[in-house]
Amino acid sequence: MLKKDLSKGIYILSGPNKIKLISGEIISIAKKFDINEEIFIPEGKKIPLEVEISSVVEMDNEIKLSPLASRTIPDDWDKVVEYLVINKINTLIIFGEVDTGKTFFSTYITNKLLAKKIKPSVLDCDTGQSDIGPPSTLGLAIFKKPILFMTEVEPDKIYFVGSHSPSEHFLYYICGFTKLLNYGLKNSDIVIIDTPGWVLGDGARMLRNSEIEILSALETNFAVVLLQRNQEIEHLVKSLPQNKVIRLAVSKKASPTSVEERKKLREFVYKKYFSKIKKIEFRFEDISTDRAYFLTGQVLENKTKDSNILWIEQLSGFEGLYVISEKSLSEKEIEALKKVYSTKKIKNVVKDEFRNVIVGLLNKDNELICLGIVENLDFSNKKINIFYPQNIDLRDVKIIQFGSLRLTSEAEENGFVEPGVL
């Protein structure tokens, strides 16, 4: 690493890079660097450095360091912390469009609260660009020491939503939101909620509004932060008492991330999560399924002698007969099944529909242990094979919760499962 003298002032440092404070005093995102503490800045990320007194640092790449004329963090961000303390706020929810620096703001506030000996937790609701926990989950972490990147912390609890977007997954998103919020309220002094940047249109209004309703229902003493460039998200707080709303300007350094970059970042996190995988097989009789029709009916014997048919279950009432087959059932096969089993409806699933589906592996108490990827279903031995991160103990897995995404075993995004199919 190269040694460099930094005079008092403001700088911005881009990743990938490493920096170590040798002497002096540097603060970044309200975190004071310790002497000899080595800090890694990942690719695509950057941090502001507030050099309080002339300091000496070591860094990997000084080209990625540039001076700034003024502080990037708006001054009114600091007033928020005072407001939270004075008003004994226990829940702070942050709304803003994409790329308005909601995570950066959450990090800043977290570090500031820690400096005041307040124990904060962060509920990361951005299922597409998750920092706490893998994508397609909500994550909650309770903080004990200041951090620069939310990705540095291990989540205390995660909840599998099943998709990168809350769209078409509203109910599970809201269940997870409530569950993790409740946990955060019980185990920390204040929960900071970092929400997705979906703030316009029916779905977004409904979700953001539901989040606020839950904050009321749980009788939290909450406040809402609007991070906005103009007045683009005022519609979200029209019906709220205005003393609960804090309006803040977006940091000047908040920069846009393209859809492609977002996908790459997501895949990077998945690849990290599934970097070392192992395979496990579960016997059908040892597990329950959730969010799928599979294994929720009464298993029936194949009376048709049709080798295309691999699995039959009788579902309740109008849901009819659930049939898994090697390839799609023909009209003739469907008619034969209707006759043999005296049913009006056949729900046919082709075996390969299960391949590469991302799943949540849960214990008997419905707590998520980890994510997995379905390799295949073995109907002759009545087993399901799943890839999972190898360092995780799966002895307590009792429930397989199906998601709506497909990932290859190399953790590359591989499409979707049509809701209602499995």
Added chain:
Amino acid sequence: MTYKETEFPQILEILINYAKKGFPLDEIVKEANKLYKNVPIYVGIVGMCVENLVREEEKENFKKGDVIIVVDKDKVYQGTVDKTDKNGNFSLKNVKIIENKKVVKIKFRSKKLFKIEKNILQKLWPSLCFKK
């Protein structure tokens, strides 16, 4: 999650099935939309109605004003019954004809031309296109 939060996709399936039978879809889609506007919070019921929207009917039962579909060998007619006679014959107005032909040569004069973009997801949202 693998359950549908809405039953809307079911309506698409029903429309596809009508299209497979060769029916013109414009009247069916208009009726489906009307049903939805009437009972927008019961999408499942809208789907059930759309599924039963077109039924096979004896010609004797047609009366003036009915919108009907006639499936012939290589043509499908859709129109409004204008006149009927005692022998069960009828005439239609506002008729649309769909004709199936293997090859058609089009002479270009000043026709308006449109193309169905089959690759639209790749063009508009490439990050949602995946290797098969």
